[in-house]
Amino acid sequence: MAPRSTGYWFTAPALTLMAIILLLPVLIAAGLSFTDYSLGNQSANWVGAENYEKIVSRSTYQKMFTASIIYVLVVVPVSVVLGLGAALLINSLSFGGDLYKTIFFLPVMAALLAMAIVWEFALHNSVGIVNEMFQAGCGTIIEWVFNWGWIPFVDGSQTWYGRNCASQEFPLWLRDRNYALATICFIGIWQAFGFNMVLYLAGLTSIPRELLQAAEMDGAKSAWERFRLVIWPMLGPTTVFVVTITSIRSFQVFDTIEALTQGGPSKSTYVMMYAIYEKAIQQNLMGIGAAITIVFLGFVLVITFMQRYLVERRVHYS
Amino acid sequence: MKRTLTAAVILTAASLSPALAEEKVTIEFAYPYSHLFDVTYEKILPKFNAQYPHIEVVMRATYESYEDGTNTILREAVSGDLPDVTMQGLNRQAILVEKGIAKSLEPYIAKEADFEKDGYHAAMLELGTFNERVHGLPFSVSLPVGYYNMDLMSQAGITEMPRTWDEVVATCKSLRAAGVNNPIFWGWNITGNWFLQALMWSQGAPTMKEGAFNVAADEGLTSLETMHTIFRECDMQNLEWKEALASFSAGQVAMMFWSTSALGAVERSQGDFTLKTGPFPGIGGTPQGLPAGGNSAMLVSTSEDPKELEAAWLWLKFITSGEGAADVARTTGYMPPNKAANEIILADFYKNNPNKQTAVDQLPLLREWQAYPGDNGLAITQVIYDGIESIVVGESDDMQELQEELVEEVEDLLPTKGS
Numbered sequence: 001m002a003p004r005s006t007g008y009w010f011t012a013p014a015l016t017l018m019a020i021i022l023l024l025p026v027l028i029a030a031g032l033s034f035t036d037y038s039l040g041n042q043s044a045n046w047v048g049a050e051n052y053e054k055i056v057s058r059s060t061y062q063k064m065f066t067a068s069i070i071y072v073l074v075v076v077p078v079s080v081v082l083g084l085g086a087a088l089l090i091n092s093l094s095f096g097g098d099l100y101k102t103i104f105f106l107p108v109m110a111a112l113l114a115m116a117i118v119w120e121f122a123l124h125n126s127v128g129i130v131n132e133m134f135q136a137g138c139g140t141i142i143e144w145v146f147n148w149g150w151i152p153f154v155d156g157s158q159t160w161y162g163r164n165c166a167s168q169e170f171p172l173w174l175r176d177r178n179y180a181l182a183t184i185c186f187i188g189i190w191q192a193f194g195f196n197m198v199l200y201l202a203g204l205t206s207i208p209r210e211l212l213q214a215a216e217m218d219g220a221k222s223a224w225e226r227f228r229l230v231i232w233p234m235l236g237p238t239t240v241f242v243v244t245i246t247s248i249r250s251f252q253v254f255d256t257i258e259a260l261t262q263g264g265p266s267k268s269t270y271v272m273m274y275a276i277y278e279k280a281i282q283q284n285l286m287g288i289g290a291a292i293t294i295v296f297l298g299f300v301l302v303i304t305f306m307q308r309y310l311v312e313r314r315v316h317y318s
Numbered sequence: 319m320k321r322t323l324t325a326a327v328i329l330t331a332a333s334l335s336p337a338l339a340e341e342k343v344t345i346e347f348a349y350p351y352s353h354l355f356d357v358t359y360e361k362i363l364p365k366f367n368a369q370y371p372h373i374e375v376v377m378r379a380t381y382e383s384y385e386d387g388t389n390t391i392l393r394e395a396v397s398g399d400l401p402d403v404t405m406q407g408l409n410r411q412a413i414l415v416e417k418g419i420a421k422s423l424e425p426y427i428a429k430e431a432d433f434e435k436d437g438y439h440a441a442m443l444e445l446g447t448f449n450e451r452v453h454g455l456p457f458s459v460s461l462p463v464g465y466y467n468m469d470l471m472s473q474a475g476i477t478e479m480p481r482t483w484d485e486v487v488a489t490c491k492s493l494r495a496a497g498v499n500n501p502i503f504w505g506w507n508i509t510g511n512w513f514l515q516a517l518m519w520s521q522g523a524p525t526m527k528e529g530a531f532n533v534a535a536d537e538g539l540t541s542l543e544t545m546h547t548i549f550r551e552c553d554m555q556n557l558e559w560k561e562a563l564a565s566f567s568a569g570q571v572a573m574m575f576w577s578t579s580a581l582g583a584v585e586r587s588q589g590d591f592t593l594k595t596g597p598f599p600g601i602g603g604t605p606q607g608l609p610a611g612g613n614s615a616m617l618v619s620t621s622e623d624p625k626e627l628e629a630a631w632l633w634l635k636f637i638t639s640g641e642g643a644a645d646v647a648r649t650t651g652y653m654p655p656n657k658a659a660n661e662i663i664l665a666d667f668y669k670n671n672p673n674k675q676t677a678v679d680q681l682p683l684l685r686e687w688q689a690y691p692g693d694n695g696l697a698i699t700q701v702i703y704d705g706i707e708s709i710v711v712g713e714s715d716d717m718q719e720l721q722e723e724l725v726e727e728v729e730d731l732l733p734t735k736g737s
Contacts, residue, residue: 038693283696
């Protein structure tokens with residue numbers, strides 16, 4: 001055996017495993033995406049790019065992209081900002097921080113599917129606690145505060161709360177086209193920000209105290225200035241990581257959709273993961289399911305690369 | 319489900335001693351809709367075990383819906399993990415026959431001496447016959463009916479049940495005027511586009527005609543317009559069906575249009591109000607036909623062992639005939655598609671349960687619950703579901719446009735003729 005090739009022999013097991021477990025399935029999916037294979041059939045026909053054509057042209061799939069992108073664009077920034085805010089607040093506490101950490105981290109630890117069922121009950125139209133709470137607030141000081149009628153030039157009876165109180169009907173959070181995606185986003189944020197908070201807390205502990213003290217001596221007196229000049233730049237690497245991870249996780253949202261809305265109403269919560277599930281698993285249409293999977297992979301790859309190259313350039317690594 | 323399993327285990331344990339002489343045969347069985355059928359099989363299983371102590375029936379996890387049931391079987395066929403007997407929606411039998419998963423029952427029927435006498439008659443066997451060979455024995459048959467909360471109805475001064483959809487809309491308005499916030503739930507989201515097919519058959523038109531999507535016809539537009547009128551004029555809330563059934567049982571919904579099958583489940587969880595069922599309203603008059611819902615038992619066993627196949631056939635026959643079939647009517651709102659069970663065993667039953675009688679009265683209207691042919695059958699169901707949903711949520715108002723869209727999309731998914 002030539003000494004030059006020895007290295008390849010040593011890496012061969014790892015490379016083979018990687019090819020079989022990671023690359024081969026993707027290649028198979030890519031191959032399937034050009035066929036009309038349906039589960040249970042003996043064979044499949046080669047249909048070329050027909051599946052991809054459908055993804056581009058059909059209104060269903062346009063709704064799919066809209067829902068996925070809105071979800072990511074809402075959940076990522078809000079959960080990152082909330083996570084950072086919570087981390088900063090907890091970090092400034094002299095005692096009780098651990099308690100808050102545990103509480104905020106609870107939604108991450110609990111299985112999202114189980115939590116989705118709790119949300120389903122909370123948002124139920126007749127027995128749900130959410131609508132019951134809104135209803136109970138009607139006609140009391142709570143209505144007066146939250147219909148914003150006390151702000152000058154705002155007509156309290158015309159605001160959201162005022163109108164719903166007058167008609168005694170509160171929205172079906174998960175069955176109304178105007179609210180369903182927002183509700184799902186809310187649950188997504190509720191679940192994700194605790195995770196981001198923990199990541200930021202870890203990032204904060206790695207900031208050397210001397211830097212902060214030096215900044216203070218140099219005239220950064222206010223907390224805001226210390227944040228802007230020291231903490232935020234030092235958190236750069238954490239932020240890149242947090243944003244990437246949250247984006248990918250948001251693109252992969254599935255359990256809440258499956259448990260709460262099944263992609264409806266009127267496809268307003270039809271995110272990509274759910275579309276893959278519906279086509280390939282529920283309707284057995286492997287071809288189109290595989291095509292969506294490939295598009296999905298493409299999206300995730302683009303996000304990853306974009307973040308690596310665009311954001312990383314402005315990150316100060318020490 | 320768990321209780322069924324426990325019951326099965328206990329019963330097998332109890333019946334073990336006399337069966338020791340004979341070799342034990344185990345068959346696997348799966349059915350949909352646990353909230354409807356758990357009670358039914360809990361009743362049937364002990365009777366079966368008493369009669370055939372050497373056969374053990376193992377219940378698999380229940381299917382969530384007929385679509386889920388068909389899918390599960392297709393998947394299991396690929397992975398080689400099929401049960402012996404499966405219950406499939408009447409509209410989903412064709413695909414399993416096409417793919418060669420469901421076995422013909424003819425060899426077993428040929429061996430039966432008095433098959434006719436057991437109550438299987440031509441019209442009922444028709445529902446499970448493909449290529450002139452029986453593949454499925456219908457187990458439970460349902461028809462759409464109206465459920466009325468008579469307390470809420472009388473609050474609005476209504477004592478007569480509506481006969482047409484126009485009357486339903488008028489009733490909605492009186493109910494709203496009387497302060498009933500949730501006057502109606504119309505089961506558009508029921509499995510297999512059943513209610514669209516109900517409106518089509520009401521006008522005497524099939525949904526699939528000679529392999530083409532017949533909603534393109536005038537009756538299709540009328541069906542969509544009827545739904546649009548009901549949803550808009552009644553201002554119907556978009557409830558998920560399980561929510562709707564719960565709200566009706568809790569006495570919050572005045573009129574619910576749904577399958578008679580849920581009657582058993584609704585009655586079991588019903589609040590304190592008078593529940594009456596009435597015939598399914600028609601478009602301008604009495605319906606000319608209504609689709610048969612329900613499921614049938616199919617033999618999908620891959621076993622080569624004649625003993626196991628024989629046991630599967632015995633189970634299949636037991637649940638679709640005699641006492642087994644009668645328990646369907648006793649525990650659910652379904653009708654047993656078996657003459658003997660219906661006319662002899664259940665003779666007094668319907669007199670004492672007038673609510674369950676409604677569907678029986680509609681039996682002459684029974685029409686086929688049509689399947690969408692080809693691999694895209696399930697996808698077509700979803701396309702139509704999405705179309706109707708767009709009316710419910712207020713996205714579509716132009717029914718002509720929606721009709722064109724639906725026809726175009728469905729035709730696109732149907733297998734091209736001649737191929």
